[in-house]
Amino acid sequence: MSKVTINGVARRAVLLQRIGATLIAAAAWLAAGTASAHHSFSAFDMSKESVIEGEVVEFQWTNPHTWTWVNVKNPDGTVTKYGFEGMSPNFLGRRGWSKNTMKPGDHVKVTYAPLTSGEPGGTLLHATMPDGTEMIMFGRAPTG
Amino acid sequence: MGESMKRYLRAVFISLAVAATHAAAAQSSASPQGDTWASIAKLPDWGGIWEVTFGGGPRTPGEPPSLTPPYTARMKEYQEKQRSGEIQDTPAANCVPNGMPGIMTQPYPLEVLFTPGKVTIVIEAYSQWRQIFTDGRGHPEDPDLTFNGHSIGHWEGDTLVVDTVGFTTDTGLGNFATRHSEKMHIVERMHLTAPDVLTIETTITDPEALTKPWTSSRVYGRHRDWTLAEYVCQQNNRNFVTEDGKAGVNLKHEGEE
Numbered sequence: 001m002s003k004v005t006i007n008g009v010a011r012r013a014v015l016l017q018r019i020g021a022t023l024i025a026a027a028a029w030l031a032a033g034t035a036s037a038h039h040s041f042s043a044f045d046m047s048k049e050s051v052i053e054g055e056v057v058e059f060q061w062t063n064p065h066t067w068t069w070v071n072v073k074n075p076d077g078t079v080t081k082y083g084f085e086g087m088s089p090n091f092l093g094r095r096g097w098s099k100n101t102m103k104p105g106d107h108v109k110v111t112y113a114p115l116t117s118g119e120p121g122g123t124l125l126h127a128t129m130p131d132g133t134e135m136i137m138f139g140r141a142p143t144g
Numbered sequence: 145m146g147e148s149m150k151r152y153l154r155a156v157f158i159s160l161a162v163a164a165t166h167a168a169a170a171q172s173s174a175s176p177q178g179d180t181w182a183s184i185a186k187l188p189d190w191g192g193i194w195e196v197t198f199g200g201g202p203r204t205p206g207e208p209p210s211l212t213p214p215y216t217a218r219m220k221e222y223q224e225k226q227r228s229g230e231i232q233d234t235p236a237a238n239c240v241p242n243g244m245p246g247i248m249t250q251p252y253p254l255e256v257l258f259t260p261g262k263v264t265i266v267i268e269a270y271s272q273w274r275q276i277f278t279d280g281r282g283h284p285e286d287p288d289l290t291f292n293g294h295s296i297g298h299w300e301g302d303t304l305v306v307d308t309v310g311f312t313t314d315t316g317l318g319n320f321a322t323r324h325s326e327k328m329h330i331v332e333r334m335h336l337t338a339p340d341v342l343t344i345e346t347t348i349t350d351p352e353a354l355t356k357p358w359t360s361s362r363v364y365g366r367h368r369d370w371t372l373a374e375y376v377c378q379q380n381n382r383n384f385v386t387e388d389g390k391a392g393v394n395l396k397h398e399g400e401e
Contacts, residue, residue, distance in 0.1 A: 038236055038237065038239070038377065038381075038383065039233055039234075039236060039237035039383045039385075039391070040232065040233045040234070040237070040391065042232045042233060042391050043232075043383070043391055043392065043393045057397070058397070058398075060380055062379045062380035063374070063375050063376050063377055063379045063380065063381075064239065064375070064377045064379070064380075064381055064383075065380065065381075065382065065383075067380065067382065069397050081397060083382075083395045083397060085382070085383075085393070088252075088375065089373065090252055090268055090372075090373035090374070090375055091251065091252065093373060094367075094370060115393060115395075117392075117393075119393075119395050120395075121393075121395055
């Protein structure tokens, strides 16, 4: 896993948290029933984890959620655009993410809890960046 | 011991007790109230911003509130609709703020500002604020009913005691299935329990909804170097809930039909 620096701040410390620990934290948080400031997770199947790989179309650094749009090539050669909801800039900005975390054209691997509707997308759990860095959604903020 | 000695000791004891009471009263009225900048300088340091989720402790309350029969029935009806999928989300999905007490325990931080005669809590989630008048005024006789209520406060030593009334009933009590009446009354005792830990003990009473006071305690961790961030919920809100409770996610990316 390589070290990436944004605005002079190494994000490695945040990024290197083990995914297992992250998912436990996420599960505990979801169990609290009010994980999101904003909505329930009824639209997502939080018991499932799906994985896709593709090219970032846009990373929307917006409230109340970031949205990651990824074009995924299907076996038949067609392309499906996936949409992934994520935590908001205020939350993620304190946990190593920035508006530049993903850029159009980046090849990423996204692990997500899928939409129960079956539409292409879900809520992003963690994602692997082109340089191998693992970005996680629900982590403890650095203290300070 | 002779009677005279007993009388003497009793007199000494009583005068000591009276003196202690007076001292306590003097201490209480002598607490800086933050009515001037000089007085504010004597208040505890609550600088930085405070985060409840992952910051200090759990956001979930210990014991659930003890509801009166009509409010229990209402909660059960709501929960049944949640189970059946009839109700899938709350108005927060449409960016409606939570109101008190829920707004104090969002997964985003808050900042507490002291100005003469007023404490202001700036809440990042939904860009909300609460103003707590510490200038000695009371509540209005017939307050407007609002999400965050009308708050007055005073300092008891290092503890800020906040008294809040005047709530709209559009909000939940911890969650949206559990509701409260317009007569909800919230008392919060806010104080530092460690150098970087702000503890808020909240007691909620409601003669219509609760059979006994509902108390809970939350701890907030301090982040000295953080600053509040903007949270305009309507910016790119793709979640929605319809008037009859159905939730959905708008997956149309820009430029798509």
